Amino acid sequence: MKKVLPLTFLLLVVFVLSSFSAHTVFGGHSTAFVVNRVSDTVSQNLTVYKTDVVATYYHDKFNGRKTSSGERFDNAKYTAAHKSLPFGTQVRVTNLTNGKYVDVTVNDRGPFSKKLEIDLTKKAFMEITGNKNYGTLKVKIEIIE
Known part of the structure; x- marks a missing residue:
């Protein structure tokens, strides 16, 4: 007891x-x-670089290949190719149709077409597209400072 x-x-x-x-x-x-993401709470300075331009995304066949910056390409990351922006530049790409945006880092050169302004990784592109069947989007590009 x-x-x-x-x-x-x-x-x-x-x-x-x-x-x-x-x-x-x-x-x-x-x-x-x-849970707060740092990007949600810290105000960012954005400078409009170009608006009403066309974005596309990389084909899966580029996975694992070296980019122009020397990094290995990974379609599951948030990176992009641009013709002239310096490597390491962070940009916000906004879909002009639905207002969704994604922040990516430039680590490659391209796209090599006069009609296209920026190549996004598939992950970044699919995050902002409204229709998974389209391969291009009208976007606004802003530089994150």
Whole structure:
């Protein structure tokens, strides 16, 4: 009986303490699920580079090949090819049809067509397109400073 009483008391204490949620313990504000991305909270200076230009995306066959900057191309990253912007330049590409945008880093040269302004990785392109069947988009390009 003497061994059962402390064990019962311990279980009762554990039960009572576990019944308090993070919501009530911390005054109604649970901090366990608060996630902020740095890019959401830090204001960025954007300079319009070009607007109403055409973006496209890389074919999967380029995966693993070296880019003009010497990096290995990865269609699952947020990078881009541009004819003249310096390597390492971060740009925001905004779909003019739906307002969705993506931030990418220039690490390659291209596209090599007068009608096209920027090549995005497939991941970046698919994030801003409204229709997965289109291969080009009208976009605005802004330099992130």
